[in-house]
Amino acid sequence: MAGKKESTFINMVLVLFIITLISGVALGGFYELTKEPIAAAKLAKKLNAIKEVVPEFNNNPSDEVYKVGINATDTLEFYPAKMDNKLVGTAVKTFTNKGFAGYIWVMVGFLPDGTINNYSILDHKETPGLGSKMGAWFKQTDPAKEKSSVINKNPGKTKFIVSKDGGDIDAITAATISSRAFMDAIQTGYNEYIKNKTKEDISHE
Amino acid sequence: MNNLQTFTKGLIKENPIFVLLLGMCPTLGVTSSAINGLGMGLATCFVLIMSNMVISMVSNQIPDKVKIPSFIVIIATFVTVISFLMEAYTPALHAQLGVFIPLIVVNCIVLGRAEAFASKNKVIPSILDGAGMGLGFSIALTLLGSVRELLGSGKVFGITLFNDTYGMLIFVLAPGAFIALGYLIAIINRIKKA
Numbered sequence: 068m069a070g071k072k073e074s075t076f077i078n079m080v081l082v083l084f085i086i087t088l089i090s091g092v093a094l095g096g097f098y099e100l101t102k103e104p105i106a107a108a109k110l111a112k113k114l115n116a117i118k119e120v121v122p123e124f125n126n127n128p129s130d131e132v133y134k135v136g137i138n139a140t141d142t143l144e145f146y147p148a149k150m151d152n153k154l155v156g157t158a159v160k161t162f163t164n165k166g167f168a169g170y171i172w173v174m175v176g177f178l179p180d181g182t183i184n185n186y187s188i189l190d191h192k193e194t195p196g197l198g199s200k201m202g203a204w205f206k207q208t209d210p211a212k213e214k215s216s217v218i219n220k221n222p223g224k225t226k227f228i229v230s231k232d233g234g235d236i237d238a239i240t241a242a243t244i245s246s247r248a249f250m251d252a253i254q255t256g257y258n259e260y261i262k263n264k265t266k267e268d269i270s271h272e
Numbered sequence: 273m274n275n276l277q278t279f280t281k282g283l284i285k286e287n288p289i290f291v292l293l294l295g296m297c298p299t300l301g302v303t304s305s306a307i308n309g310l311g312m313g314l315a316t317c318f319v320l321i322m323s324n325m326v327i328s329m330v331s332n333q334i335p336d337k338v339k340i341p342s343f344i345v346i347i348a349t350f351v352t353v354i355s356f357l358m359e360a361y362t363p364a365l366h367a368q369l370g371v372f373i374p375l376i377v378v379n380c381i382v383l384g385r386a387e388a389f390a391s392k393n394k395v396i397p398s399i400l401d402g403a404g405m406g407l408g409f410s411i412a413l414t415l416l417g418s419v420r421e422l423l424g425s426g427k428v429f430g431i432t433l434f435n436d437t438y439g440m441l442i443f444v445l446a447p448g449a450f451i452a453l454g455y456l457i458a459i460i461n462r463i464k465k466a
Contacts (some may be wrong), residue, residue: 070333072333072335074338075335076339078335079335082335082338083338083341083342086342087345089347090349093353094349094352094353097352097353101359101360104360104361105356105359105360107361108359108363109362112363112373165413174369190367194445204341207327234294
């Protein structure tokens with residue numbers, strides 16, 4: 068076995084250069100190799116979320132997406148779902164930054180009249196076991212819990228505020244902040260949906 | 273020490289979590305469920321094996337003064353590779369583990385084995401050492417994750433064993449990690465003494 072390399076300046080520079088060069092090439096290769104599967108996985112996740120929240124459709128909502136900027140950094144994404152070219156619902160990727168632990172991203176599906184068809188939580192950092200229950204809490208089918216559900220309700224007619232604050236929706240037990248944030252996300256999505264829907268209707272005429 | 277011992281010592285006798293107490297940050301951070309613990313453990317295991325292998329091959333060519341930076345670059349390369357692979361093929365797990373995957377780079381168990389074992393040994397023992405340590409780490413994380421998931425939400429690997437209304441929420445949160453880990457270490461010590 069060859070002796071240990073001396074720590075001379077030229078040796079150190081050379082060794083570090085070779086190591087970083089090989090690493091760089093290897094990483095570049097792996098990046099290229101996994102680029103497509105990663106993109107496909109992301110798209111599949113988004114498409115699944117869309118499928119979950121709107122009625123059955125046969126177009127590709129990602130092709131017809133339109134985006135609306137809310138502030139400098141955040142945009143809402145609208146995915147129109149169509150069955151034989153007729154709009155059956157719109158999946159809106161909406162958000163709030165009023166969560167207990169920052170941003171919550173929600174995919175919510177509106178029927179053409181603004182009624183909520185279903186929703187799906189995309190990303191959140193809420194407390195496990197408390198705020199994290201929002202994924203199931205607001206779509207309970209038990210009639211006794213009807214006031215907790217947002218499904219088949221229209222934010223234009225129902226007050227989308229937690230009942231503690233005088234609204235019509237029951238908050239998650241012990242997670243009022245997360246519940247308020249969830250309501251905020253839905254309301255933002257609804258407001259922008261209605262605003263842009265009328266715009267689109269006019270442009271069609 | 274023969275090759276078999278090199279491999280098995282990481283499992284119990286020198287288990288990185290329960291005995292060496294190395295790599296506590298991901299241990300406490302991600303083990304809120306069994307599947308997270310297992311995923312994290314296997315990702316670390318991959319990095320350990322690969323980095324041990326490469327470092328044992330090249331360590332003779334690396335001057336002492338740049339040893340640590342060179343090791344870190346090699347480890348970081350493998351961590352980034354596993355991060356790409358997980359994002360591509362297990363996106364849900366990748367999202368769950370989040371920032372803890374890049375943090376494998378600074379996991380002291382990886383650098384610890386590179387410095388203490390791989391840089392002084394040949395390729396085969398180094399691979400076995402990495403595999404043993406990695407598996408020991410995976411077992412420990414899965415065990416800790418299972419205990420926390422069971423006590424916190426009544427499930428193990430997502431299979432409900434009892435209703436989650438009886439779950440003790442604290443075990444899913446950070447304090448539960450410390451409590452569960454403490455008891456597990458106590459139990460392992462008792463077993464080792466017996």
